[in-house]
Amino acid sequence: MAELNRYDNRLGVMGWLFKGRWGFERYLYILHRITGLGILFYFLMHIVVTSLRAFDIYLWTEGEFFHHPVFRFGEFLVFAAFAFHAFNGLRLVFVELGFAVGKPIEPVYPYKTSLTKQRPLFVIMMIFAFILFVFGTYEFIISMGKMIGG
Amino acid sequence: MKETKYWTFHIFAGILLLFVLGFHFLYTHIGELLFKESDNISKELSQGRDAKTSFLVFFIILLGLGLYHGLYGLKNILFEIFSSKAVQKIIVIFILLLGIGLFFFGSYSSYLAHKNAAAKTEVSHAK
Numbered sequence: 514m515a516e517l518n519r520y521d522n523r524l525g526v527m528g529w530l531f532k533g534r535w536g537f538e539r540y541l542y543i544l545h546r547i548t549g550l551g552i553l554f555y556f557l558m559h560i561v562v563t564s565l566r567a568f569d570i571y572l573w574t575e576g577e578f579f580h581h582p583v584f585r586f587g588e589f590l591v592f593a594a595f596a597f598h599a600f601n602g603l604r605l606v607f608v609e610l611g612f613a614v615g616k617p618i619e620p621v622y623p624y625k626t627s628l629t630k631q632r633p634l635f636v637i638m639m640i641f642a643f644i645l646f647v648f649g650t651y652e653f654i655i656s657m658g659k660m661i662g663g
Numbered sequence: 664m665k666e667t668k669y670w671t672f673h674i675f676a677g678i679l680l681l682f683v684l685g686f687h688f689l690y691t692h693i694g695e696l697l698f699k700e701s702d703n704i705s706k707e708l709s710q711g712r713d714a715k716t717s718f719l720v721f722f723i724i725l726l727g728l729g730l731y732h733g734l735y736g737l738k739n740i741l742f743e744i745f746s747s748k749a750v751q752k753i754i755v756i757f758i759l760l761l762g763i764g765l766f767f768f769g770s771y772s773s774y775l776a777h778k779n780a781a782a783k784t785e786v787s788h789a790k
Binding site for chain 1: 674677678680681684685688692693704705706709713726729730733734736737740744765768769771772773774775776779
């Protein structure tokens with residue numbers, strides 16, 4: 514009897530990047546994960562740094578490192594990640610709860626997918642994310658201007 | 664069933680975070696637009712916030728929601744990568760310890776900062 518080839522269907526991290534004909538939403542999902550991990554990493558560091566204020570250490574006002582333009586740019590990236598992650602996450606919640614995916618229909622050829630139904634939701638959420646991103650960019654430019662100008 | 668509850672709370676925490684973290688950003692980090700003042704993180708302003716009990720409660724809620732949402736998301740990603748049951752058990756223990764440890768560390772530090780700042784405010788009022 515021929516031996517069965519078993520695949521655990523787990524592609525690992527490389528599977529996040531590319532595997533076949535993926536739709537646009539699949540790449541949003543990857544970006545959602547990457548931004549989530551970035552925010553989590555910053556958040557864990559933020560907890561430790563801000564907790565030091567209990568011992569009267571205010572690293573973000575005293576430390577040279579936190580005023581370096583590279584760190585400030587990193588913070589700007591965290592904010593940009595938050596803007597995307599928050600509104601894409603809200604889109605995922607709506608889809609998970611069955612909003613904006615259309616009503617279930619009989620599978621009659623030519624088949625219709627719910628993907629085209631949820632695209633307007635994606636556009637709306639990304640507009641909100643972009644508005645928030647513009648706020649953050651404005652703040653970043655002003656703070657960098659003050660830093661460079663003294 | 665248990666996993667469904669955890670997942671539901673993950674979603675719920677995410678929605679709450681949108682508002683809680685949004686407020687934190689607007690109030691503390693995007694001050695230029697709203698208050699024409701980008702230095703909302705100066706030592707004096709930070710201590711002023713710490714002195715208020717409402718901000719202590721706010722920080723603890725933000726901490727709890729952020730840790731739960733973030734670490735549960737991380738657990739899901741790691742479970743997808745590591746399929747071995749033994750490894751998954753280690754992941755759960757590690758994430759639980761990290762989450763609970765950071766929650767108590769952050770909450771206690773916020774409480775200490777609140778106590779110190781409130782005492783300083785009382786002294787300055789008495790003067």
